[in-house]
Structure formats: structure tokens, C-alpha cells
Amino acid sequence: MKKHIISVFLAVCLLILIAVPGAGAMSLSNFGVIQTYNGEFSDVAPDSWYYAGIRSVYERGIMGGKGDGIFDPDGLLTIAETIKLAASLHKGYHTGSMEFDTGTPWYAPYVEYALENGIPVGAYRHYNAAATRSDFAVIIAGALPDEAVTPINRIADGAIPDVFESYSYGQAVYKLYRAGVLAGADSEGTFYPGRTLRRAEAAVMIMRIVDANTRLSFSLAAELTAEQIYKLASPAVFYVEVFDDNGASLKTGSGFFISESGLAVTNYHVVIGGSSAKITTDDGSVFEVAGIYDYSWKDDLSLIKIDVNNVPYLELTDSSKLQTGATVYTIGSPLGLQASYSRGIVSRAYREYEGVGYIQLDAAISSGSSGGALLDSFGRVVGVTSATFIGAQNLNLAMPINLVGKLSRDKLVPLKAILIQTAYYADFYPAPDFGVFFDVRLFSTDAAYPGTKFAYRLSDIQGDIDDVINEYRHLIEQNLFDRYGYEESEDGKIWTYYNYRHNTMITIGFETVRNRECFTVTVR
Secondary structure, three states, X not given: OHHHHHHHHHXXXXXXXXXXXXXXXXXXXXXXXXXXXXXXXXXXXXXOOOHXXXXXXXXXXXXXXXXXXXXXXXXXXXXXXXXXXXXXXXXXXXXXXXOOOOOOOOOHHHHHHHHXXXXXXXXXXXXOOEOEHHHHHHHHHHOOOHHHOOOOOEEOOOOOOOOOOOOOOHHHHHHHHHOOOOOOXXXXXXXXXXXXXXXXXXXXXXXXXXXXXXXXXXXXXXXXXXXXXXXXXXXXXXEEEEEOOOOOEEEEEEEEEOOOOOEEEEOHXXXXXXXXXXXXXXXXXXXXXXXXXXXXXXXXXEEEEEOOOOOOOOXXXXXXXXXXXXXXXXXXXXXXXXXXXXXEEEEEEEEEEOOEEEEEEOOOOOOOOOOOEEEOOOOOEEEEEEEXXXXXXXXXXXXXXXXXXXXXXXXXXXXXXXXXXOOEOOOOOOOXXXXXXXXXXXXXXXXXXXXXXXXXXXXXXXXXXXXXXXXHHHHHHHOOOEEEEEEEOXXXXXXXXXXXXXXXXXXXXXXXXXXXXXXXXXXX
16 A cells, blocks of 8 residues: 555656746747847947847847947957857756856856866867857857757758868857858858957857747758769659640650749740640659749740659759859750750850850750759759750750749649630641731732742831740740741841741741831741
8 A cells, every 4th residue: 555655646746747847948948038138238239230149148148248338249259258158058058047156267167067068178278268260169069959959951061161070170060050050251151260259250149049030041062973963963853745735745845843842944945835744753753734833935934833742852053153164964854865964064154145145055965955954063953954056066055043033933824824826827837927916917928939938017017026026936936846047137137947746947037028128937
């Protein structure tokens, strides 16, 4: 009987311990606001980049000033001050209290606490020396358990330009980068480990630790081998097949995922003209194209949605930073050969052709590569492979990936919803009838063996002539004509298109016909 009573008593005690959380629960919520900042520091302007950080650490009682209403934001943080911060963070996180006894010198209790709790401060002997950025990272990261600084960022091994994880301070720096506490001193994520640390910088970093909502979201990639890039990219790149209303295959191309939810990019000319489409991934899985969000005929890009979720996807990067001579990789489905991969260089980072800005490259692409990914040496997308010059060797073009940012993601519509109804020249299907479509009277019809030349006076064409011609070119491409050639004559620009399915060629341009300036459409 006595044993039974004791067991019940112990069970009740355990229930009480579990049900009532003590002040010592380990949590970032222990760092609550305990006082209000009312402009106590005269040297901290409200519009300064570090104002929020200093205010945060002051209100939580983690950092104070130097006396006389001064915080000294540009003052150098010492090793002793860094150890005090680390000890306070450790004790506050584990117990909810940051109280320490006084000692001589003033930092002695903090050093003692740090040594007792495994905070890495044993190598430091000159506590009044200025702390470097690497010192700060090692001491602060060592004061916090992994669950207090969980990763939120994709920081690849070796991605920080001046820090490798094999360095003595490397793991600490990568831990804080991945948690969004540190982000580097420039757009490349450079850490500058040997630089001394200002008090203002320390305040901002401590703010990001105790207030997870202020942590920074970003990513850094490391340069990869060609084999690593292919392994990364091939699951995210797919083969596209486009069908008409009757389910007959019209054309094929390439595309790639840019989000795990099935959002994808391809060329506009890959999908235009079809009523539906499906994709095949590198593992042989087949999915329907649910629809299209937006497109740009001029930029030859479209944003499509695939009926699938939780898919591998590619990271995009800033194509404006691409340099001529940089190594690039192409991956797509030329001639239906899924996940074909090639390597080359950027022949010209910006090449304007027909009024459009491209990336020129020498990496091999072929028919069917359209819509594939152009990757940098980090495996990030810098462009969309779009065109090649017929009869030339390794003169290929890609659309800069930054242009995708101009496309809307507001409304998803079926592919056939973007098709334009077209009238065709008699006996020359599927060549669009310019005169019928734009309501322009035909000026003359002349034989152009083995076809026919249709001429329209420029004076009869309503609206901006360049806009009208571009819309007609758009219509031609919708009807599955591929751009075959381009040149400039004395009268103006001349474009040639060819439809392989119907063996039909269209040449459009400007000519003088019967002493009148005309726009001509020659169909063969």
C-alpha cells in the first residue's frame, strides 16, 4: 500500500512539472522587451541603418551605452564585450535571466560563465583587444544551440567568397549566414573575417538572433563542376510537346521549372499556336500543361503552369551581371533528345538583334532547344535558349532571364485562350491574310514564281507601321512559321518565315511597287 501511495505522489509531481513551464524554458521568447527606448542615445539617429538594431538590444537589456547618453555606434567591439554578449545570450536562452555577479575585472564573471558552459573563449587572452568579425562569429555561434539559429537560407558549401568551412571559424560563419544573422558586406556575400567589428554592427546582428522576424533571407551558390550542374539541373528541365484541337502533335521544345509548385518558363514561340501541351521530365514522368499565366512576343518568353507539385526547380540569378567570356551551360531537348547538355562561353553578354537584346553564346543548341535553360557556373539560370543562326557555326542566342520578371502571375488561362483568330490567303494555308486581318485594301497581286506577292500601300495602313508589322509577325509565328532569315534592303527590313509542316514560305518587307511605298507579303 505504501509503495502505491509513493507512486501516485511521484506521478502527480511529474504532471505538475510538465504542465507548468518554468521561467527557465529554453526559447528565444526569453528575450522579451523589458524597457522602452525613448531616444536615450544622442549619437543614434532615427534614420540610421543601425537604429532598429540598437533600439532592439537596448529594449531587451542586452546592450547598453557608454555613459552620458552615448552608445558609440562606430566604436570597436572588444573581445570582452563579445564574451559578455555570448554569455548573456546563452544564459538568457537557457534560463530566462541575464543577471551576473560583479567581478574584477568587470568581464571576469562572463568569461568564467563562458568557460563553464563550453562557449569557445579559451583561446583569447587579450580581452580588451578589438574583436574581429571572425572572433564575433565564433564566440556568438558557440553560445547558441542549433535550434536557436535554424537554417532559413540556401548557402552552398564554399559559397562565401572569403570563407571556407574548413577554416577555424568557417563553420560558425556558415551557421550564422544560413540562419540569416549574417549576410556579408557586399552583394557577393563577402564576409571580411579579419576586419574589426563596430558596436552598431554587433547590435544589428544580436537583434537578428533574438528577434527571428528580422533575419535576412537570401541565398549564395558555390561554383560547381559541369557534372554537378547537370545533376542539379536535369530533373528540373523538361521536353514540351504541343497539340492542336484534334490532339495532333504540332511541335516540340523545352522548358524548366522555377518553383516547386509547377511554375515554369519556356519560349513563347514554343507554346503559341497550340491548344494544349504536355511535358516529359527526365525520369519519364508525363504531366499536362495546366495553362499560361503571361507571355511576351517581343521577348519570346512565356510563364506556364504544369499540373504537378513538389518538383525540382532551378534558381534564377541576375542576368545583367553576366560577363562576356563567362562559362555557361545549356540544357534542353534538341530534336526531342531529353536533357541534352552542352558547355560554352558567353560570346557577347548583350547582343541587340532586330531591336531585341539577347545573350550570345557558343554552347551548342539545335531545333527543339528553344525554351531550355542557360546556366552559369553556379547552376543558376541566366537565360532561356531561344534561337540559332542558320548556316553559321555556334552563333546562338538566349533571352536574359531577368525579362521573366516582367511577366504577370495573376491569371492562369488555357493555351488556346491566347490564340488569335486568323483569316488565310486562298490557296496558301496557313499564311495569314494581312489585308483581311488589318482591314487594309489590297493594292496589287503579282506572280512571284512559284508563289504570289501581295502588296499593300503604307498610306492605307492604320496605326504605327512598326506595331502593325510586329503584330503580323506575331500572327505568322502563331501559325507555326519559324523565322528563317532576316536582312535589310534599301527599302527596309525583310523577314522570311518557313512552315515545315505545310512546306510554305512567307517573306515580308517593304518595297516600291508601281511607284508606291508598299508593305509586301510574298507566299511560296
